[in-house]
Amino acid sequence: KPQRTKLAKRQKLSAHDLQVARETAELFKSNIFKLEIDELIKELKLKDSHCLLIEKILHKLHSIIQLIPQSDPLAFDDAVAYFDSSNVSIPFPDPKPNFLNYPLQYTAPDDVSLIGSFGLKTGIQQKNGMSVDVCLTMQKSLIQQKDYLNYRVLYKQAFYLAYLTHHLSILAPQHNLPIKLTYDYHNGNKLCPSLVISSDPEASSSKKDLLFNKTNFSIRILIGLPFGTFESKKLLPDRNCIRIQNSSVTSIEDLPPTPLYNASILSSTTYSYYLKYLYTTKKSTESFKDAAALGKLWLSQRGFSSNVNEGGFGHFEFNMLMAALLQGGGTSSNKILLHGYSCYQLFKGTIRYIATQDICDDGHLSFSSLIGDNKSVYKKSGFNIPTVFDKNTKINLLWKMSKSSYSILKKYAIETMDLLNDVVKDRFNQIFLTNNTNSYLKYDSVVSMPYSKLIELNEDKFGSLEKISFVTLENYLCNKIYKILLEALDDRVYQIDVHLSQNTPSWSTGKRKPSNNLNNSLHLIIGLFFNPSESDKRVTKGPLHTEKELGEKFVSFWGDKAQVRRYKDTTVQWSCLWDVSPTDSVVLTIVKYVLDRHMSNSANDSHLLSNDIIVNSSKFTSLLPSPLVPHSSNSQPLILPQHFILLKNSFDELAKDLLALDLTLKVRSLLPTSPSLRNTSPLLPVPFATGNPDFYNDCVLQFESSSRWPDEINALEDTKTAFLLKVCSELLEKNSDEYIDAYIVKDKSSVPYNSNISVLRILKSDGYGFAIRVITENDEFLYLRAIESASKATGPSQLASVELSYIRFMQKYINAVKHHRSISILATHFPYYSATVRLFKLWLDSQMILNHIPEEVVELIVLQSFVDPAPYGVPGSVMAGFLRVLSFLSKWNWREEPLILDLSREFNGNYEVNPDKESYVDRISDRLDLTTFQTINQSFTKLRESDPQGVKVPYFIGTKEDISGKVWTRGISLVIASRLTSLSRVVLDVLSKNGQNGVEISDQFIKLIFTPALKDYDVVIKLDSAKLNSKKLRRLSGVLPTNIKFKNLVEPLTRYEEAEKSSDPAINYYKDLISRFGEVVVWSVRKYGGLVDANSDRVITGLVVPGNQSRKFRVGIAYPIQPTDGGKDLVRLDVEDVLKNCAVLGGDMIHTIEQKN
Template identity: 25%
Template sequence: MVSAKRKASRAGVEQRAPKAKMTKPEESEEEIEMYSDEDLEGGFEEVSESEANREAMDEDVQSTGSLDQQDQDVLTSRVEAPIQVKGADARFAVPSLDEIHGLKETSELYMNNVFKLQMDEMIRQVRPDFDNAKALERALKHVQHVLNTIPSLPPQSLTDAMNSLRTLTGQSIVPPFCDPRPDENVAYKFAFEKPEQLHLVGSWPLRTATRRFGELDVDMEVCMPSSLFQEKDTFNARYFHKRAFYLAVLAGMLQRDEKLGMDVEFMDAAHNDRLTCLVLRPRAVSGKNSSKLKTVIRIHAAHSMGTFPLGRLAPNRNSLRGAALNASEGAHLAPTPHYNSDLVSDALRMPHLLLLHSTSEKCAGFVEACQLLKTWASQRGFGSVLLPVSASTKAPKRLMVAGSENTRFLLTMLLTHLLHGNEPSSGLRGRTLHSDRSKLSFGYSSYQLMRGVLDFLAKHPWSEKPVFMRSHPSFGLSSHAELIPPTTYSICRRVFVDPSGCINLLAGWPDASLDLLQQEAAQTLHMLNDTETDSFRTLFLTTRISPVDRFDEAGVATVSVPKNSDLVRVLDASNSRAFAIEHFINIGAKALGSRAWYIGACYQARASTWALNESQPTLSRRVEFGLRLNNEHAWRQVEHGPSPEDSVACTAFRAFWGDVAELRRFRDGRVVESVVWPVANLTQRAALPRRVLQHAWQKHACITSVSKLKFVNAVFDHLLEIPTDLASRAYLKSPQEVGFQAVQGAYDALVKQLRAMDDLPLSVIGVQPVAAALRSMSPYVPGALKLAELGNEVPDCASYLPAHSMLLTMESSGRWPDDLAAIQEMKTALYERMAAVLGPKMPGATLCVVYDRDAHNGETIQDQSSLCITVPAGFAFACRIHHDREKHLLERVIRSSSGVAKHRAEKALSRWNTRFVYQPMHHAALQALQNQHPSLGGCVRMTERWIAAQMLSTQVPSEAVELLAAAVYTSSEYVPPTTSVAGFLRVLSLLRDWDHRETMLLVPIEAASKRAHEFQVAKSEDDHRPAGTSASDLRQDTVMTPAITMQAQHRITAEEHFRATRARDPAIHHAAWIIPTEYDVHGHCWTRDTPTVTVADALRKLAGRALALVEAPLVDEENRQVLFQPSLQMYDFVINVHPSLSTRYAESLQSDASAWLAKDKHAPKNLRKARPSQYGNEIRPDWDPVSEFVELVHNLYPGILSLFYDQHGGTAIGGVWDQKLKQPHKFKVMLGYNAVPNSSSEVLLNTDAILAEISRIGFGLIKDIEKSNS
């Protein structure tokens, strides 16, 4: 089957020339000339009436209709099909060789059968219907007719030529002259003669065109007569000026022709002022919008190869000189490689097309591979500019990587190069490239070809190994090494030379943009190597074009051209914006050095089009940029420069860094030039790369003003900070300055005390932390509370003292009883003994035995007590004893009991497993992952804070949030983020895209933990070796590092259990999120009861809206507030509490100082005293009155209402009634809630009475209750 399809495809290439009638099979040998002017004359039908032409233009080129019967008959005659068995026995026919080959290919090449089917279906969707193009053929024929009947204009001055143009076309047309623009007195003449040839070029005749955002374009080339030019026209844009005038004549005559039925405009096809083209759009006529065709014709001007001496157009030659640049004769001017490349490329479209067409004839998978590569690149922001559906249509935001306009052609040529091999003996940079055999075979499938291109992209060091394509004289692509030697390309940093040896296909690419393309290729290979994960959607369907989505740091800036820039280099660029962006990127990359792997820039992908009578609009210089940071070096505070002995290097160092550079002596005795970036806290340290960039860009005039430089991450800098004034009152040291080290230090000191206890019946042999703060993942950094100032200087709203959980393992002993109730009593006794032993050894500490909130006297077999220790350092810890015998005894009770006793034992066992099995394993795995990826903790903290801000604190377990973040850091779809904000935004993307109803979220947390340990071991063993600092190092790590996957047996078990769970509970009353890990294969440990399916659906919607808010205009301070501000309109009632009585109000995102300062109008804010305390000076670890109030109300009104609130200082509690109870229903005894009669036999929920009861319960804490009007 596969071979049959390929043969049919090849037959289609031979027969689907852009003609009205199909060519017979025996005439296919002449197809090589199907694009010539003469062939167009013989192939298109004459069109005399505009109405007929407009009707034809209504046909949709992009329709996906099937081949007509005539086409099918022709294709069938050219395919050697196997004998078909008809009837019922056809199902049991022996497979053909083609079918066997296809099955073998699918099993060996693709991840799975589904991937192959998905890819085939996508190709059908993105491939235009080349056979339903009669409307296009008629339009092209008419354009040809118009262009061939334009009268000539004799050579004349520019002024006379403009007058002649106005007379000929009957309208005022402004030719799209590029800089340096010609003045009225230029010595050279302008003339016009009808085109020598007309060609269809580009992807349409090659049949590699693909659908993408914007209109589909068909390219036509108009070859200008050589008689219009002189050899000197290569200098000072004379050729491009004459080209612009020629296009103006064509445009005027096409616009004048009423029968054409199309609007004509100028367009910068590749954001290149020199290579302007014409764009023809179907015109809306008589109220009927013909533009539904979504296809435009682009007309490019060209010249014949040999018109100009190629030796003058080598990349190391200068073509911009003299008075036009205010340069004196004999002045040494910089080379103009971009200018020279643009001039030569105008002559190479047709030879390149012939080469590509020949390659597609030899390689059956070539066309489809090109379509796969183009789709892949387009989804990542690489590719040609986009045309809106009509001139007045407002295009959606679509970004493109700077300088990547020719990506589609570049990838096609790269595939061709890999099929044909290198040009023999091309010496450059000390290297000789001998005749190289092709790296890919013509017999490869499209998938193999695509992988081959991606593999080459990911691994090839362009800066070290230039690539020269093999010459093909038979297609007009002879080698011109004698005129343009390979050594002339030494001025180019990255080299990929076409078969003619005349142009560098990477000439317009900034280094950072090519690095980004290569990194995307490496990441794609990493995904394809992960056979356990279905990455098809990420590879081809998911759009990843926003810097926010792909970089660690993202921002927006308005770039500028420095006033002292070399004018030759500015004019050599395709436009001034291109020069400004490259300068912007280069300065940024130099300033960051090893801090960042690369820096990328993007701008709007929409093409710039303008009317014929208007001047070319100026391109916007607003760019969005991003940084991929190197975690090993991004946060260093010192830039080391040269030693004073190297005066030249020192001068350059000081010139680059300016007044921040200074000569310093370091502890190791070195005296070098250096730059020191002091930081006062963690937030300033995280902002170091931004600070470096801002200084460098401002110093070198890369941006118009600092006020127009915005960083996304800067908006989130102070999100998780306590107000400075409040922190100074409540804590011994600012949490932001010391971070998690303070609580970790207090924990380590306590562990030493616990291990040193020798007066206990059983010794402590193991201590393990399980609290989020002890793995740096609590939303707020715990501060060292001023315990002695509680009730005085420390306000009530900042008096929350979290108790950090830790597990104690006692030595094995026969003293432990063999009874569950007795074990719990012995634990309590041990806690009391520990308190008695530790008390004298820890002056100022408070120790007491505490019971869980849900503990009660009737529960004797469940773990429900702990030892709470408040240390003088200002922290509290909750210690629990882990005893293995409990699990065995609980399982025995479950096996031997039934009813209530069994239920109690199951509940106790579930709690025991969670506390003493899952929590320690979860903590250890995440701690290892945190050590490898320091930004993971910040990602978790920010995500939890966002969820809490949506008033869903109690609805989503923190461990589940941590697993979501771990999924992002272990995914093969991304390079692990280096900043917390990048991780947070990717978690939002995961929440938005994860269909939790249909799929589970596998998180191989133990495999990731093992990989993290291996990373730490390798790092310690190779500590003497310098870490990688280049983009190639990152690509190598990406490609060579195996994907983190779960073991097959665990995966299979998880999949089976997921299907069984959804089949057993299709309404999803439980386990809306199923997140299997190695230690919890069923994925129910953290998410069995929460979040509910309603909350999970709401989170998915909220995540989508949050991302849209971040990406639309890059997020600012106002948007951030909206991002973390919930809507209260959905609640039936809202309970407002007094901020001053919430012990966690200090964590509020919108805190008001009046909650902790006494009212004193005359005293300044920093001298005002704290509000009088309502809670006194008693130390109460883990005491949160708002949380306890919510829990109490839930217990009093189960199933009647649901409460939602932000546990991190939220003062609004949203309530929702059970909608069933709000409807009239029958009265019965023992309803269980307050009801009010609605009729003689029906009652309603008495919401007013219940709210009054709640108000009475929360008297003093509640400020007021607002009821919804609905």
Template identity: 25%
Template sequence: MERSELYPNQGIPEGFFDIDESDEEDVNNASDSNDDETIKSESDIEDDRSLDGEERLGDVEITKKRPFDGGTCLTCLTQVRPRASPASPRLGHVPHLPHRGWATECNGTEPVSKKKNKKNKQLDPKLYKPPTVKELNQLRETENLFNSNLFRLQVDQGWLKSINVKMPMKQQPFEGKGSFQFIKPSAVSIVGSFASNSCVGPDVCIDLAVEMPRQCFQQSDHLNERYLCKRALYLCHLAGTLQSCHLVQFASFRLCQGDPLRPLLEVRPVGKLGKRVVVALRPVPQSGVFKLARFSPEKNNIRPSWFFTTSDAIEDSYPPTPHHNHSAIQDLATTANQEYCRQALEGHPNIKDGIRLLKVWLTQRKLNKGYGSFGGHIVAQLVSHLVLQKRISVLGSSYQVVRATWVYLAQSDWTNFGVSLAEPSMGTPPVSEFHQHFEVVLVDSTGYCNLCANMSKETYERVKREADLAVRCLDNPNINSFQVLFMTPVPFYRQYDHIVRVSHLSRLKTDQVRQLDHTNHTLPLAQVPILATLREGLGRRVTAIAVSLEDTPHWSISIDPPASADSLTVGLTLDPVHAFINIDKGPTANTEEAEKFRDFWGPKSELRRFPDSSICEAVVWPVITLADKRLVCGQVVEYLLASRLGLKVTYVADQYETLIKHSKVKPADFEYGTGEEATLAVLSVFNELSKQVRELNDLPLEIISVQGTSPVFRYTDTFPPLATQSRPGKKVTKDGPTCILLNDTSAIGMAPLWIPVIEDDIKLSLFPAVIQLALSKKWPNDLEAVRRIKAAFHVEVAKCLSQQCGLTAQPHPNFLDVLKGGFVFRLRLAYPREVGLLKRHVTPHGVTTYVDTDESRDLEKDIVHIPTITGAVHGLHQEHPSYGPACCLSKRWLAAQMIDPHHFPEIVVELLVAWLYLSPEPHEPPTQPQTAFFRFLHLLASTNWVSQPVILNFNTELTRGVKIFLTTSYCYSILFKGEEVVEIEGVFQSSRATLPPLFLATSYQPSGVVWTKRNPTLQILVRTAMLSKESLTIVEEKLFSRHFDTKLIFRPPLDVYDVLIYLRPLLNPRRLEAVDVNKDQPLVNLPSYQYHQGEKLPVAGFNPVQCYLQELRETYSEFALFFHDSYGGQVVGVLWIPAAMEVLDFKVSALMTIDLY
């Protein structure tokens, strides 16, 4: 292609190829100068055979294709005629120099020939003085200009337009000196994971090192991004050529490890191969072009006078540019590092398998992509180092390779004691020199390239934590470590308690030295001060600070590269011991440390006197509820980043917790928050009642304990009850002897005031509690006699509570209702032998057998299993305070999908959430309820319940040791008493066909069928999996949006139902708990509860909607399924059962099993 075609009507500015004084000095003083010759005259240029062989290699090839036949001067646009060169048999041309030299000044006329200049030699000898170095450099470049593809390094790269390729690197600043000559690669070799046979899928990436010949470079190309710019131009030429190749499906650019100075060209082949294979082209300079020492961390390769255009540029010194040097030296060290891996890995497939597993482990945690990531090349170099250092045996298995690497990472400290893979005698810079410029140090085999140069301390610490967690997973025999470590994805938003998204990073002002080093790369410039501020401000409140490593996108070769990321996402793992403290106590007043404390916190700092009489600087964060305490870290982050750095943040921590807040009900005694305060109020009253019941006198048997079984006692009641003042109404209720009653009317226009009820296996109960009596031999063996004794005991307890404690109590045959503190508690007498009596069956032959019945299972669950689980879950919440709100949020989501406790029992939801805390791998137990909720959605969406048993090992009572424990079949639940995890898994596998779809075993109920025998069904599990998967997709897409509607995933799709039944709102007593409450609904202010003598029990447990649903299910369960949001839903969804819609022949036998109404 002719130069005139590439640059129509354009010329090269004067002095473009010049070397300024600073560059000339650097070139002369550089230790790695490649220019050992001095050009003194034109004949030297024409006759120098070495230049013909090296500098003009590209020229020879082009000349053979088409001899030079003239061209256009790029300065004056005049024609240049060819001439025969006496020093070379090939055609040449008259060098046409601008302004001065061997030709007259360009003025738009024909150039003066050399012969004419000789005639005028005597007239003006000044025109023929010896040429300067600048002129000779210009002459040589102009000589090559018409014989090769030599292009300017400025943005004026018109040749890119002709091939429809855009520069993949932003050239900043715009102007640059030097020239670029495209010459075909001197070598192309396979490097990276494919060369070492350690690549992983799903797409196989083949890295090709395309070697740029030395003729493409000049002696000062290490300065001012010239090498990196030439590298990008080389990629452009390759892209323009390959895009028209019939073997290439399409080509695109991407950044290597997120570095904007190191673009790559990715090519996908045509056909089926392109679906699984991608080829990445990585230009590297030919060996010996640059000396590695030129790019050591202490060197400066970006001149301030070139980079800064303002008058305040740094002129007095050349500060080191270690990060810029790292961008260049990675290419120089490619071959050496590939050879290092080859020596360690060749002939050891087990080592390569271990590297593959480590790469999969990093991929699942998204640690291997993005700027500052722990990429696969670091893993390969590290494992090779451990192999050569004999820390990994070449005879070991892939498991041993992975474990040894994790142990080494967990125990390493590259932030203070970096590691060098180079030989000590190589004379390379010491590791201490790297520590002066980088946070994390792992020097490669050359001794000059820090493989972790762009890695932050937080990312390295994250890798260490993950490695330590992986070792603990391997040592834990109770979990499937392979599934956890290699098969489970760990996205950022599910891994950390709080997520901070900092936007508009470009607004952050940084010093010029760092701007020079990072060449205005926004992300690292902003990341360092932000992380330093968070690290100092949060202190002990967090156990980990992590940076989300965003994968860089691909872009077409015909468009400009995408703008640099202008946001930073940071994750925080809270320390449950210190995170919720709302006072930051500083140093004692009038000290130097106090002055620093005040400087850091600004006006937030104040002097306070503490209980120990000390007067210290302190920062106080306002909190009211427990939910506010969980957000203290959010207050700290938002204040510090705004006051110190002028940045605004999007804080993700509690957005979904608004769904478990009462928006239209306001109690007078406390702020409702997310329900914890209301739960504590119930527990406080219940503890007083329990004490009063245990101290009752004049009872036939002593009461030894009163244990709550309602979800409120497990901190898992979505909307805990609120104390109310019970008074009879006028239209709906009326006054009774000891209770408030419903009016005697057949039509109720409005439901009475809602007294919260808890649904347990479709039976309504008010704060159920179990009364345990002392042992006695006088209990009868007849079931009916036992029930009559229990009823009589309820009457006696009610009488004693009324006489001795002044409480209102109403006895019933099966339970006792007690009013205390504005709450109604339902007490039941527990007699364990009653379960055996229900199971007892006498055959006609007089043989007594014990058979499980639905009634015996329900009673056993109420008086044995639920009290046991309530105690275990209560202890779990005390250890992890986020458990309770997480359960409430999870149950709220399920109910919002119209999957009520009839289809998915509440206790099952609570146990599944508990499983996330007892077996959190591959995470740590969550501290924020919202994080646990996200993990619950992922559990529902991704778990294959057919092959995955749920085993809750409370208090680590189960181990994997096999024990054989023989017992009678008196009670089915104790058949497995003492069983271990292996045996439970064995029962699950051998009896899978007869077990429920969801197998849920605990330390106390190892049979796995106690909680899920009836529900959820397989169809419900499939439905919840689909809904949770869609919800997670919405969360991932919209979580950081400023206008994200959190209620979106709580609104169910109604188009899937065959029939929709809309309810009358006034007959729904829980309408104020709905997801979308009527905006016109006034706020309900609940007055404080005041005890008064003779108060009566309110109408409790009356919910017309639940009564209607129960009647529908009892009547039409053979024909349809009914769905409803139990928290204020206004719609009942109906799905016809397909079998009920089948057409049957009219036969008497077909009617025998159908009830006719």
């Protein structure tokens, strides 16, 4: 009976728990997510003390505004003359008027009200401070019916603003409000100047003065018009409201529409109106405020705001969309969001709407802001511009957005949906906390050009008709470039972002508009999001040759590049053929070509835009060393250079030959484990390049199954050796044309305590080398038996050491094969993975870290940015990949966070433009499921319980293949792991400080990040560069020499150098040092000695391991010791003696040994 009660109780409890859990899951995704959101919203809240102070200021300001005297109606000249004695100009928008046939006047505003997020109380803390928007509504009597035409009302507003500015500047200080006044285009809209008021402590003279500089708030004054001033129909987006004389236009009807102008004027009548609308929605929807805060943060983390130059979609637009979706928004007016939703549901619903509904080309959202009207519906007809249309005000709320910014917003929304739907990992960080506004990281490639140059070449094309449609030159240029690139690049890119490097800054109230000099430092930035599977195709295909009209269009767009080509399937098509380059993506070649063709004066070579174009990504790709091959075969594509393919073919041949050998046991398989065979070796495999440290490609050979392998490890290794010798002689005898030489070396390092392992090195006549080791069914069994025996043995425990032998064996023979398999598949799936890993390894090597981290670990770390790229996309260029890997490392708190990678092949399935292109098998391949994820997480927790600081295993990298997470990372030194983190931070830090966001990264900076900081080390051994002959080593590594005059005269390697002459003594010396003194000194060297600058010394550096300063004298201390001055029988590490030993061993190779005191 008691048992039953217990059971009932438990059931009752769990039912309740279940319900709560289910509710939270529905309302907030999960409990953790809810807690995270709650915490975030709390943190985002504006400080109460700041708000109180600002309210006080606003009251003061309000009373000052009331004191401003009314002006007489002033004729244009009088109005201008009014400010003669003051330091204020009228911020007339372009075109600047010379005469106006109507008066300008200031009368007390109809209404002064708070608008924007502060008014709505949805403001959040932001880095650049909070802007409190205040709207002064002009009296209706000042406006005439026709004022919506030809800038009339804009000129009146401008005068109104200047008059207000003038009087504020006089009155405010008198009333204890020391302020600084500047003009600023509201949201970058050059038709809408506003006044920004900030606190000016320097002008303060009395203690009574009200200062608010510490709040980081500023107040923005906008001049609004009364709601309904104009007949809104006349300002519909398709109407023309700027009447101009133009030779090509005969009647008003033929003038182009002026949507931006119209929307700008209508918007200024709705400032307070929309505030009321949003306020009502907020009142009826409890979580609206929090959802608005989430939306604002989400947008700002992705660089979006209401500013035209920042996408034109910000807090206001997000809130309006959310409000419209609370009224309906579905195809049959069905409600997309419900008033009872949690903030998470509101946020997610809105993001989903952006992600899934096309409100640009195929449809638009139509709603009514009339309270109670509730007419919000998705209509299936698009205007070809992003549209959320308010039927009541006749404003397209997204008027500041471009097609380009819309496509990018949609991309982010889709990616965020993927993250929100992830049931395995917690994605809160990537959704809300990670900032993605650094152009170098955000785009796959950034093309920038000096804005002044662009103006110089294109100003004449900005005629009067363009002026009225596009309002500003930059808008016109951005649009034009976007259109050209969209047509030229087609599906080679997912999105194109075109914007200026800086928003128009605020300017002195003494000037009508900001100075033109600013243009000199401005750049036009083209951010490209590549479609890696299309971006590097060599051919751009056009219409069929028979389609005349389309053909002509194609030719007129592409010019000389257009040619007719016949394809294998016998179609004859207009096409363009592009050269491939080892440093530039084809996309960049096309961008340069079309910009020259359409945005330059192509008649004059010196007036080509491409001369001034800056492409940072090429600077990074050119860091990948060029292979030493004949000039003709050197222009290989970056993505899959032929060198890897040739090596792979050679490997396949070898495997075939081995399989055909007649041995006691047949060869079953040859399994590759070498970086070059999975396209991840820093140096491209070049035939006969025996100086390349990766020249011999490791492989594991498996014979057909047998139970007769010896039952003891030494005999087993001897038998394997015998087999290898047999293989060796058979190969050399039977295929003497294909195999030049083969020899056996002992591998004394892979498995501790087993120094009897043999490796067969084969030199093929095609110039490639392979190193083969044998695995049998008996190996693992014997190691396991050794573990068993060790656990039973008496005496000091040998278990840990024997286990380590087993682990190292597994690494070398089993895990390496598995790892190779996964990586080689993924390397073909992600076109830019290979080049990114290669560059990243080179960077690690340049920092002398590569030798301390197994290459497998490096490959997995780099993979993170590809399989789990949020908040970025899958890297589409080496630069993006490289910097994102650094960014990941700089943020990875590996002591507390495991890195769990999903190596399945379904990535961003929704996001692909053509999901059909992926095969079905690819899409259904197993993703990491929740159970596995949790198991991996548990092993991390367990690991950190025993090793909280990460001394034994700093990095935990879990995959389906390695639940333990430490197969490759065990033994990485804590010092090295910490160093890598700090180096990554330094690079990113300097990068974000290095010039403007998106503009040129200097060569000097790039050189700097690839230079090691030698002063950080305790010991620096400089080797004699003359003795080491680095030029020769470079050549033997298969790397093109530096500073060569005639690239076509480069002599490639054509035969094998004597083995002894091609080894790198510095590396052998380094290996000797780590074997002897690795316990007390952490030695570092560059693995790729051939890449060391021929003019500088090669170095081996050392960090003395702390903690060997004093210990009891005993037998078995495995490093040079000397007695300490203190205590009896105490000895310590003798560093000088270690260095002396190094010097003796290094002999003639040593130049100097420097020790830091």
